[in-house]
Amino acid sequence: MGIQTAMDRITESASIIEAMRAADDLAFEAGRDPGVRTLRVLSAALSADDDLAAIAAVHALAEMNDEEAARLLSSLLSSPRAYIVEHAADALGRRPARPEAIGRLVRLVADGGFAGMLAQHTLEKWSAGAAELLAVALETACTGTLSPDARARLVETMGLVRHPLAVRPLRAWASDRSAPPAVREAAVAALGQRREPVAISTLEDLVVEGGAIGELARLALIDAEPAPTAHRADEGLTVAQLFLHADIDPSLSSAGSGDNGGIATLLVRLGDALVAEPAAVQRVLTLSRGTTAQAGPDLLRVAGGETGHVYGHIPLSAPPVTSAAAWPLRVSVRRGIRRLLRAAGRVDVLHLRMADVGSLAAADVARELGIPTVFTVAPDPHSVIASLERSGTLTREAFGPADLTEHFWFRTHLVQSLAASAAHSVFFPRPSLERDMHALVGIDMTSHPERHTVVAEGVDLDVVDRAVARARQAADGAGHTPAIAELAALLDALPAHRRRLPLLVTVGRMHRIKGMATLVQAWADGPLRDAANLLVIGGDLEHPSADEREQLDRIDVTVPAPERATRGLLLTGHRSNDVAAEWLAAARFGLPGRAESGGVYVCASLKEEFGLAILEAMATGLLVVAPDSGGPATYVDDGDTGFLTETADPAKLITATERALARAAAGDDGAAARARDLVAARFTIQGMAAKLAPVYESVALSEAELQRAAEQLV
Structure with a gap:
């Protein structure tokens, strides 16, 4: 359609959601025709008053195979508009490493928050091709005057750098008893992702130290071990389900507190109903936040092959944070999810339900471990955006500042990504479900209907x-x-x-x-x-x-x-x-x-x-x-x-x-x-379980067929 036509669709769209969806076409056109005029159109949008068009231009720059576009994108890390900086930090992750951007991304990581998470994610992607540069930059940054939390974030990021240069400073930080606890804990956890003998030796020494560091070192040693052997193929299905932002226990003692809403109650009741059904599900593993002290016993139960409804806790620092503030926990959440799913031996299906940091991290783990996902697709935050726009509370001209706090752009694209990568999608009933999914999320439910199931939630x-x-x-x-x-x-x-x-x-x-x-x-x-x-x-x-x-x-x-x-x-x-x-x-x-x-x-x-x-x-x-x-x-x-x-x-x-x-x-x-x-x-919750069990079984069977086909080609 051409770059100008694509931009016109954004600026002339009837709604914010329509403009956000049109941004995908703008990015495609920018990648297809990375010429001088494309750069001019995107630059003009960046200097205009339309926040939506400016954000769309940032992400379109990332698709251009053009040196001038890459320099412009890097320069946006110094923009006076905080929301542009945030989106530039995210978009750079789709480009090869830019040495001139590393320092500014490191500073964003140190500052923390959502922008720091995005910058860290980009640096992690760059570590494959620029590991030495990153290791030196991060170690140098840690020598400056920083708060303990800022240093801990940089140490955590060093743990993502896959280069031998990263091991020495991680060992030093982990063993330094004079260092702030947050810094030591970040280094200990990072060493669990290394297989070098010196890293393992350091962790073994730290276990002897005892206390919180000793507990964390013990978990890190588990992380460093090879994955356990999967359970026998003739056992019933193991289904994992996740809601990070709740203290989930069988008694539902925290229901209604913080983020412990209906989803926490649902997962307890649903897990019980699934294993009670005379169906294929033998074990349900429900994951939620917890403490380091809970993590060890949980791993023993999960690794021991306990059947029925089993609970696993992902150790997070106290006090609990809300889902909106939890994005910087991406690395520690991913580590905790990975540890539990590996301990389970074989997980046949992972069911994700929210466009939050838990699902973001769990999707990474599922890709790494080859676990198919089921995703419950809801137009969230799409519905909220539409409602706020109708009320006049949210406008396209003021979208950027609102996005800084609500992360609307990132979350809508996360929903699309999770839905696209899922082996099966589940939908809540809505009066105009197919129309809403197409208009708000861009999903055509008539395409491959065998991969879509409408499932109502249920009560006990x-x-x-x-x-x-x-x-x-x-x-x-x-x-x-x-x-x-x-x-x-x-x-x-x-x-x-x-x-x-x-x-x-x-x-x-x-x-x-x-x-x-x-x-x-x-x-x-x-x-x-x-x-x-x-x-x-x-x-x-x-x-x-x-x-x-x-x-x-x-x-x-x-x-x-x-x-x-x-x-x-x-x-x-x-x-x-x-x-x-x-x-x-x-x-x-x-x-x-x-x-x-x-x-x-x-x-x-x-x-x-x-x-x-x-x-x-x-x-x-x-x-x-x-x-x-x-x-x-x-x-x-x-x-x-x-x-x-x-x-x-x-x-x-x-x-x-x-x-x-x-x-x-x-x-x-x-x-x-x-x-x-x-x-x-x-x-009823029993009816919900009866509807979901065949979905899980079909996904597991399809995955087994794919695995057999792949093995035949080897």
Whole structure:
């Protein structure tokens, strides 16, 4: 189409998402015709006011086999626009090493953050052809005046340089007891990636030292060992699943805290259901974040061939960071995932679900170990971008600064990359699934439909049914379970006149996407406050993350903490899935003298790809208020089992909630029964497992056929 036409498609596109997709064509045209005019068109875009066009031009420069284009791209590392620097650091990884750029990339690594991760990734790619230059540059940089964390990042990067020159400084840093702990730990972990005898000898000496360094050296020695022999071919399937940003355990004790949202609950229930199915899956390995102390025992269980649902922890430094801030952990995350998957002996399928650093690192490991992946494709952040653009919050002219914090460009391309490399793609139900996938993500689901499967998420109906039975008994005056007693104590803090009102309930993470503060504002500033009390379940209130703090600060502006109970607001923090289920059921039936029956569940999320908490509320018989796009629109019968609305509009959210409260007050048990029957028929965790097990089996069989074909050619 020509470079100018390709650029016009970006600048004249009707939406941000359309412009981002058109950037691929611009890059293709730049690579096809790397001439003087192409360079002029891209240079003009870099100096214009359209952030999208400028970012697209940066990535197009990387596709040009042209010395002048390469020099321009390198010079962008010194741009006064931070978002241009970030994208240049990423784009340079697709070019051969540029000596003049190494120093600036090293400085970005030292500075840390998302840009530092991108710069480190580029330097890792360059280490194949410029290892000596990188080793010298990194060692020299470490002699300067740096913070311990900055030095640790450079030491970690030195560990990625595959050259004997890197071994000597790594050994020195690892053995230096006067060095900051972060520096020593980075060096010890890096030595585990080396096979040189002197590196192994150093690690063995450090094991004797004991303490945190000794534990880490022991793990590094495991990393340095040859891969164990795979399990017998006649054993059942081993499926690995990953969600890095949660503390996942069988009891779901941290559900709703930090990033421990519905996905953490889902993976526990799903893993149990998969191994309980009379199907091919014999072992499920669920990976999440953890500590160095947990990593050793986990490896023993995994390597011992334990079947059933097994948990493995990837050791990360405390305190936990949010998913948005976790990108700089790419190398340590990759190392931890690799260690566990190698210990498993043979992993038949790795299921990835998020466009985050965990999936980025796991995809690298899967390629290295030859493990096929299944990827659950969701238009995230595509849906968020579209929603923010519709509301006027995000514009193409101000896209760059927004991208600095949200990493929209990188994450959308990561979704495309993970989907393209997956052996099979899984999709959530959506009202216009094929159209949305094509328009937002660029996936044609009609092409090779055998590689695409629509799978609804599911809830554990046994847990919900037990919760309903207990809440019904409490409403009839029977004794309280511990969960109901805890809720009763919370409600006792309300003024007497407010204990005659029903409950609005919401469950989820304290994150701006989940709309907790938005819901509190809509409730507090309008007629809803006089009609119901508001129960917000989720978040770590004692030690909030940055995302949780942002939501809590917004809530406190609307309802100051000392006034919460007086005004009818209850912030409980996170609770286990079982406790949350009982509280949802209690909102439906009420608690005598503390809460009226006829409560309503409200989800004020900016977007919900599926909405497990909404389904759990429906299964208890609660009427729900939910977003009118994404997954909920496929299962909420608007006006019957709930009300769909544009949750980003407070007025519409209030109106929908008022309608739901009025409907609930009328006591329509038929709607409750229909909601529960719908969940039982279509959205159980057992049904989800039954749908996924054949997918895993087909992927494993296809991979085995490919392996046999390859062996015949050797």
